Amino acid sequence: MDNRLIREELNYNLQEMRTLHTTLHNSLTPEQLAIYEKVIAAVTQKKGGLFFLYGPGGTGKTFVYNTILTKLRSEKMIVLAVASSGIASLLLPGGRTAHSRFVIPLELMENSTCGIKQKTHLADLIQQARLIIWDEAPMTQKNAFEALDKTLRDILGAQDETNRTRLFGGMPILLGGDFRQILPVIPKGKRQEVVHACINRSNLWNHCQLHTLTRIMRVNEYAPDGAIDTRKRLFNKWVLDIGDGNVPASTRDGEDEATWIKIPDEYIVESDTSPIDTIVDTIFPDFIANHQDEDYLRERAILTPRNDDADQINKRMFKKLQSQSMTYQSSDEICKGSTDALEQHQAYLVEFLNKLNFPGVPPYKLKLKIDQPIMLLRNLYPSAGMCNGTRLIITDFQKFVIHACIITGSHIGNTVIIPRIVLTVTQSKWPFVLQCIQFPVKPCYAMTINKSQGQSLELVGLYLPKPVFSHGQLYVAMSRVTHPDGLKIVMVNKLYDGLQNHTRNVIYKETFTNLHPTT
Template sequence: MTQRFDFEALDKTLRDILGTKDDANRLKLFGGMPILLGGDFRQILLVIPKGKQQEVIHACINRSDLWQHCQLHTLSCIMQVNEYNYDDEHDTQKHSFNKWVLDVGEGKVQARCKDGEDEPTWIKIPNDYIVRSEKSPIETIVDTIFPDYTVRQEDEEHLRERAILTPQNDDIEQINKHMFKKLHGATMTFKSSDEICKGSTDNIEQHHAYPVEFLNKLNFPGVPPHKLKLKIGQPIMLLRNLSPSAGMCNETRLIITDFQKFVLQARIITGSHVGKMPRSTIRSPFKGH
């Protein structure tokens, strides 16, 4: 997602810096320093404001002279969709879906224009990959991905193998509310802090400009809402790398096991630390009620 001009500037900068010790480094790529780049052109490209397809492609690093010196390693396995069943037998339907997703990313699926657009950006999804909704769309997708959720909500293997992805936070909130009602147990409500920073020099003016009611309505991506409702046994996901050695990495899924004052206790259900309780105490920035 980084423009090629940034990499070219980094190349020139490292040549100048490392060339002060050895003039031969001025002739080497990135001054002779190994550079590792991570990303996938099939997922997310860089953003060119109001730019067309050719402008976006022209700004990618594979259009730079540096690209011919790169050694490319490709990924061909979609980890989100396991192609094997519980009995380790190959699932042809999952394999077909994975192949279709890769074909979409590589541009092998024919696209078409819509509503007078200049560039073909729309593709047709096969009927086999579409869930038909005869009732509420949210209830349909939940029942399809998590069948018998009310009965199997304590089955960690059942929860570990499934997930619902949505492009918008509003959809996530509606799905979470729907599944939250199906969970057993009492509800614990955590409220966020609703005060202006005491260290601000304009604290008095800001206090009147940003009342508590306004602060409680703020909702940012990646940040919990003002009122966060949780239950024991509820699956949660970690969004920060807190302690990789203890399995506390980004996107690690856990099950809430207990509530304490400003502290959530949970058990890891994914990764190489399945079943372990994180040793590090994680305090919640919320007030429990």
């Protein structure tokens, strides 16, 4: 049968792939070359295996993936490149989110499997594939990988019965990521539940070959003349120590664990006016003159732990932007299949539904302006760069669509059309499922720390009206920046129980207990 999915995966210029592979391969460090050779051998010798590429942000994990991709694709092999987040998937040629590629259920259980049926185009594509690369793996619950394992054993077992007893059906799997960063999100989950949900707590991890990258290249430690830049090296070490929980910490009254660390004065911005005005003026200087400059907007952002604080900053920036505005109102209703009681539909008026706010869902009244940067909240068209987390600039409004220009990822400069879609809220305290029709976007002068994962920025403003509250948040915020001078921190409460310029650093150290590199 004519399989469009296979044609798409083989749609590469082989000569360009070979040339690019030569360039990338010649630039591999010894650490990167070791994992490259292991994975290529597993593919060419059809040995299968589970590999994990572990390293801090900026150590070149994506560079290794791309070198492997160009090698295999230049030899007409199909490689499925996926990531746990939309932003990370855009950094991989032909990348998709793992959930969309493998039809992974949104609500995962121990016995879950992927929604892929035998003798479909997707099943045929998987049977033809030689390798799966999955970036940002620590963000995804272990049940997702176990579901993929069961599904691949079934699909590849149809070709060869022995594959039903092999790990992932004999398919080589290269996972990658950093356990210092954001772990799986478990709604209202406690610390032990979050740690237990990680991939390195799965039985699959017993078969994993772990390779570690240590040289950080996002903040390049070397000057143009080849000399070591001591300040950059110390900054890299400090950020890594924050991620590992090795920075000296203090304990506040009533706390069992020392989590409060001191922020060096050089990164703190003193606030003479309101903290929001301070962080806005620091990160977006000369805003009126540069509000249309894509490079200016692309390379800077304000990060904060909570959505409410990001919303406040975005509202302040909205007022500063002098351009045409538009307000889009959503259409909200209770999903009729979410409850058996007709009375419940009558109990919640539309006006009440309009006032509800949920994470990851735009407000009832979405106020936007021309030239405003926005972020997508859903995966609309991944192959065109329209993923959850993609940043764009609004160029035009219409009644039912928004025109915008992509400013991040692999499709920078492309103009796209954003439609209204049905957004469903399933996890909330309310006894119903809410459906709203609205544009899946929100302003992004400021964003939550979680949303920033996977991005590199020249100027990062870390706004802390309250400390971070979950594992890896402070580390993720610090590690987005490409130079020590690019980190600016505003702390609203600079004195906690006598601790001057301290903030909380939440690290679940038990997450790191079985991360031992393969020898």
